[in-house]
Amino acid sequence: MQKVILSGNEAIARGAYEAGVLVASAYPGTPSTEILENTTQYKEIDASWAPNEKVALEVGIGSCFGGARSLVTMKHVGVNVAADPLFTLSYTGVRGGLVLVVADDPELHSSQNEQDSRNYAKFSKVPMFEPADSQEALEFTKLGFDASEQFDTPIFLRSTTRISHSKSIVTLGDRKQDLPAPSLERNAAKLVMLPGNARKRHYDVEQRLLDMEDWACNQSFNRIEKGTGKVGVITAGVSYQYVKEVMPDADVLKIGLVYPLPKQMIRDFAANYETLYVVEELDPFIEEQVKAMGINVIGKEKISICGELTPGRLQQGLFDKAAPTEDNSPELPPRPPNMCPGCPHRGVFMELNRAKAYVTGDIGCYTLGFLPPLSAMDTCVCMGASIGNATGISKVLSEEDQRKVVAVIGDSTFLHTGINGLMDMVYNQSASTVIILDNRITAMTGRQENPTSGYMLNDLETYRIDMEQLCKVVGVKHVKILDPYDIKLTRKTIREEMARTETSVIITTRPCMLVPRDNMDKRMPLYVEHDKCTGCKACLRLGCPAITWDEENKKSNIDKIICVGCKVCQQTCGFDAFLECE
Amino acid sequence: MSDVKNILLAGVGGQGILLASEVLSEVMMMDGKDVKKNEIHGMSQRGGSVTSHVRYGEKVYSSIIPEGEVDILFSFELLETCRYLPLLRENGQVIVNNLKIAPPSVALGKQAYPENLTEEISKQFPATTVVNGLDLALEAGNPKTVNTVLLGALSIMLDVDYELWIKALNKMVPARLLDINLKAFELGRNAN
Ligand SMILES: Cc1ncc(C[n+]2csc(CCOP(=O)(O)OP(=O)(O)O)c2C)c(N)n1
Numbered sequence: 159m160q161k162v163i164l165s166g167n168e169a170i171a172r173g174a175y176e177a178g179v180l181v182a183s184a185y186p187g188t189p190s191t192e193i194l195e196n197t198t199q200y201k202e203i204d205a206s207w208a209p210n211e212k213v214a215l216e217v218g219i220g221s222c223f224g225g226a227r228s229l230v231t232m233k234h235v236g237v238n239v240a241a242d243p244l245f246t247l248s249y250t251g252v253r254g255g256l257v258l259v260v261a262d263d264p265e266l267h268s269s270q271n272e273q274d275s276r277n278y279a280k281f282s283k284v285p286m287f288e289p290a291d292s293q294e295a296l297e298f299t300k301l302g303f304d305a306s307e308q309f310d311t312p313i314f315l316r317s318t319t320r321i322s323h324s325k326s327i328v329t330l331g332d333r334k335q336d337l338p339a340p341s342l343e344r345n346a347a348k349l350v351m352l353p354g355n356a357r358k359r360h361y362d363v364e365q366r367l368l369d370m371e372d373w374a375c376n377q378s379f380n381r382i383e384k385g386t387g388k389v390g391v392i393t394a395g396v397s398y399q400y401v402k403e404v405m406p407d408a409d410v411l412k413i414g415l416v417y418p419l420p421k422q423m424i425r426d427f428a429a430n431y432e433t434l435y436v437v438e439e440l441d442p443f444i445e446e447q448v449k450a451m452g453i454n455v456i457g458k459e460k461i462s463i464c465g466e467l468t469p470g471r472l473q474q475g476l477f478d479k480a481a482p483t484e485d486n487s488p489e490l491p492p493r494p495p496n497m498c499p500g501c502p503h504r505g506v507f508m509e510l511n512r513a514k515a516y517v518t519g520d521i522g523c524y525t526l527g528f529l530p531p532l533s534a535m536d537t538c539v540c541m542g543a544s545i546g547n548a549t550g551i552s553k554v555l556s557e558e559d560q561r562k563v564v565a566v567i568g569d570s571t572f573l574h575t576g577i578n579g580l581m582d583m584v585y586n587q588s589a590s591t592v593i594i595l596d597n598r599i600t601a602m603t604g605r606q607e608n609p610t611s612g613y614m615l616n617d618l619e620t621y622r623i624d625m626e627q628l629c630k631v632v633g634v635k636h637v638k639i640l641d642p643y644d645i646k647l648t649r650k651t652i653r654e655e656m657a658r659t660e661t662s663v664i665i666t667t668r669p670c671m672l673v674p675r676d677n678m679d680k681r682m683p684l685y686v687e688h689d690k691c692t693g694c695k696a697c698l699r700l701g702c703p704a705i706t707w708d709e710e711n712k713k714s715n716i717d718k719i720i721c722v723g724c725k726v727c728q729q730t731c732g733f734d735a736f737l738e739c740e
Numbered sequence: 741m742s743d744v745k746n747i748l749l750a751g752v753g754g755q756g757i758l759l760a761s762e763v764l765s766e767v768m769m770m771d772g773k774d775v776k777k778n779e780i781h782g783m784s785q786r787g788g789s790v791t792s793h794v795r796y797g798e799k800v801y802s803s804i805i806p807e808g809e810v811d812i813l814f815s816f817e818l819l820e821t822c823r824y825l826p827l828l829r830e831n832g833q834v835i836v837n838n839l840k841i842a843p844p845s846v847a848l849g850k851q852a853y854p855e856n857l858t859e860e861i862s863k864q865f866p867a868t869t870v871v872n873g874l875d876l877a878l879e880a881g882n883p884k885t886v887n888t889v890l891l892g893a894l895s896i897m898l899d900v901d902y903e904l905w906i907k908a909l910n911k912m913v914p915a916r917l918l919d920i921n922l923k924a925f926e927l928g929r930n931a932n
C-alpha cells in the first residue's frame with residue numbers, strides 16, 4: 159500500500175475518490191477550499207464551484223437524489239448560508255450517499271466568527287464524524303458515505319483549521335467499484351417535503367438517531383485507549399492529539415462520531431474514574447450532553463471556550479503551568495497581511511478615505527482596506543451584507559450623512575449574496591452607492607473561478623456574467639464602469655456617485671494581479687527619482703508593499719523586484735518623481 | 741521522554757517557507773519516521789508573518805509544536821526570528837537568514853526596524869548560525885532559491901542521509917529549476 163504525506167483536505171478529497179464519489183460541489187472558504195481543488199485530480203469526479211454554499215448543497219442534493227455519491231464542502235459560516243436546504247435534507251434522507259464537509263476555524267485564523275459547527279449536527283439532526291488526523295480524514299470520509307446510505311441520512315464531516323491544513327502520513331486505498339449506477343427514480347413520499355410527507359419523515363429522523371447511537375457504541379471509530387487508569391478523558395478531533403501529548407498516562411475515550419454520542423459507551427467508561435475530563439475546542443458540546451446524562455465531568459471551567467487549543471494551552475488549563483507565547487512586545491513591529499503590489503483595490507480605498515466615505519464593507523481581499531494607511535472600512539459583517547447594511551443605515555441618517563454611505567463588495571461576494579441586497583436597494587428606493595470591485599476571481603481564498611471569471615474549475619471557458627447588464631436589469635439606472643488604475647477618474651466617479659440621490663453602482667474592471675490568465679501586460683517597474691522626491695510622503699497613503707520610506711534620506715524608495723508597474727503611485731506624486739525603469 | 745524533534749520555520753509570506761517545510765517533511769518520511777507538519781494558509785499569505793511546524797520521530801501526536809519545545813528555529817527573516825524565540829527550548833538552535841524585510845509600519849516610516857538583531861539572537865541562543873541566504877542564492881543563479889540554500893544549511897544539523905535530501909529535491913522541485921536548486925542546496929550546506 160502506498161504511503162504519502164497529505165493534508166487533511168487532500169485526504170478528504172482522496173477519501174471521496176476512494177468512496178466512489180461522482181459529483182463534488184463547493185463554494186470556497188478557508189480552511190475548506192483545497193478539498194474541492196484536490197478532487198479535480200480524479201477525472202471520475204465532476205467537480206464545480208457554485209456561486210454560494212446554498213447552491214453547492216442543492217447541487218449535491220440533486221446528484222444524490224439521482225443516485226450518485228456526492229461531496230459538498232464549505233467553511234463553518236457557509237453552513238449558515240446552506241442551512242435552509244440542509245434542515246430539510248435531513249428529513250428526505252439520501253439515495254446516493256451525501257457527505258457535507260464543514261471546516262471550522264477556531265482562533266479565527268481567517269474568518270469573521272468562531273462558531274462551532276457541531277451544534278448544527280444536533281440542530282439539524284444530521285450525524286457528524288470528526289477526524290483527528292489525515293488518515294482518519296480519509297477513512298471517515300469513506301465511512302461517511304457508507305453510513306449515509308446505510309442509515310438514509312446526510313452525514314457531516316467536521317474538520318478544523320489544524321486538521322485541514324496539517325499534513326501527516328496516509329495509506330492510500332482503491333476506488334470503490336460496485337456502486338449502483340445513477341438513474342431517475344421517483345419517490346415523492348420521501349422527496350416532496352409537503353407537510354403531510356414531512357410529518358411522517360420526522361419520526362424516521364428521530365428513530366435514525368437512536369439507531370445510530372446504538373450502532374456507534376460498537377464501532378471502532380469510537381475507541382478506548384488504556385493508560386494507567388487514574389484519570390479518564392473524553393475527547394474528539396484534534397483535541398485528542400493534544401490530550402495524548404499533554405496527558406500520556408490518561409485513559410482516553412476517543413470519539414469519532416461526535417453526534418449522536420455513544421451514550422452507553424460513555425456511561426461504561428465514566429464509571430471507572432473519579433476524575434473525568436472532557437477536552438474539546440470551542441463550545442461544551444460533548445460536555446453538556448455528558449452532564450445531561452448525570453455524569454460529573456471537568457471541562458470548560460478549565461479550558462477556554464474562546465480560541466483554539468494547543469498543547470501549551472491545554473497544559474495551562476489543566477495543570478496551571480504557564481505556556482510561553484510568541485513575542486508580541488511593541489518593539490517588534492507587527493506584520494499584518496497587505497494587498498499585493500498593484501492590487502486593483504488599493505486606489506479605490508485611498509479615494510474612499512479621501513472622500514471621507516462611510517464604507518459598509520464586505521469580505522474579500524478588499525477587507526484589508528480596513529488597515530492603515532488606507533483605513534477606509536467602517537463595517538464588515540458577513541458575505542453580501544455591505545449592500546443591505548448601506549440601505550439600512552441610510553434610512554436613519556440626515557440627507558447629508560446619507561450621501562457619505564458607500565457599500566463596497568467584491569465580484570464573488572456580490573454574486574454570492576450581494577445581488578439580493580441590490581434588488582432591495584432599487585426596489586425600496588435607497589439613494590446609496592455601491593462599488594463592485596470586479597477582479598474576475600474569488601481572490602481572498604486563493605483565486606477560485608466564479609461566474610465573472612469566464613472559466614470553470616476545470617479551466618474550460620464558459621459564459622462570463624455581464625455585471626453591467628446584471629445591475630441594469632435589476633433596475634439600477636446609473637452604472638459606471640471604472641478603470642481603478644486611473645486615480646483622477648476614480649476620485650471623480652466616486653464623488654459624483656456619492657452625491658447622487660438615486661441608487662448607483664460603480665464597477666471596477668481590473669483583474670487580480672495574481673491571476674496569470676487575465677493579467678495586465680508585462681509592465682516595467684517604477685523607481686523614485688530622488689532629486690525630484692520632496693519627501694512629502696503622499697505616495698505612502700497608498701500602502702503599496704513595494705514602496706518603503708527611507709528614513710535616512712527622507713525619500714521614498716521602490717523595491718523593483720516586487721513592483722508590477724501599475725503606476726498608481728505615480729498619480730499620487732505632485733512632483734513627477736516616479737519614473738519607469740528602462 | 742519522547743524522541744520527537746521539533747523544527748519551527750518562520751518568515752514572511754512569499755519567501756518559499758511552505759516548499760521548504762514540504763521538502764523537510766518528505767525527507768523525514770523517506771527516513772522512516774512519523775511526520776506531522778502544520779501551517780496556516782489564508783490571510784498570512786499576503787506578506788504577513790508565516791510559520792510552519794514540522795515534527796518527526798517514532799510517533800507524533802500534536803501537529804502544533806508544544807510551546808517552549810522547539811528544538812530548531814529555522815528562520816528566513818531577522819525580525820520574524822525574534823518573534824518566535826520564546827517558543828524555543830533552553831539550548832535550542834537557531835538558523836537565521838541574514839535578511840531584513842520591512843513590515844508595513846517600518847515601510848511607512850512610523851516605526852524603526854529593530855537594531856542588532858543577530859547579536860540579540862546569538863546572545864540568547866549561542867547555537868545560532870547566520871546564513872547569507874540571498875548572496876548564496878544569487879551565486880546559485882536565482883534569488884528565489886534562498887529557501888533551498890537555507891535547507892542546505894539546515895541539512896548538516898540533522899542526522900539524515902545526504903542522499904535523501906537530493907532525492908526529495910528531485911521529487912519536489914520543478915524540473916527546469918532543479919539544477920539551480922541543487923547548486924543552491926550545496927552552497928547552503930557548505931556555508932558555515
Ligand atoms: C459564507 C462565507 N463563505 C465563504 C467565505 C470565505 N470567503 C471570504 S472572502 C471570499 C470571497 C472573496 O471574493 P471577492 O468578493 O471576489 O473578493 P476578492 O477577494 O477577489 O477581492 C470568500 C469566499 C466567507 N467568509 N463566508
Ligand code: SF4
Pocket residue numbers: 496497498500501502503523597601602670671672786
Ligand atoms: S490576491 Fe489579487 S485581489 Fe487579492 S490583494 Fe492580491 S492583487 Fe489584490
Ligand code: SF4
Pocket residue numbers: 499500683684700702703704705716720721722723724725726727728
Ligand atoms: S507602480 Fe507604484 S503602486 Fe504600482 S506596484 Fe509599483 S510601487 Fe506599487
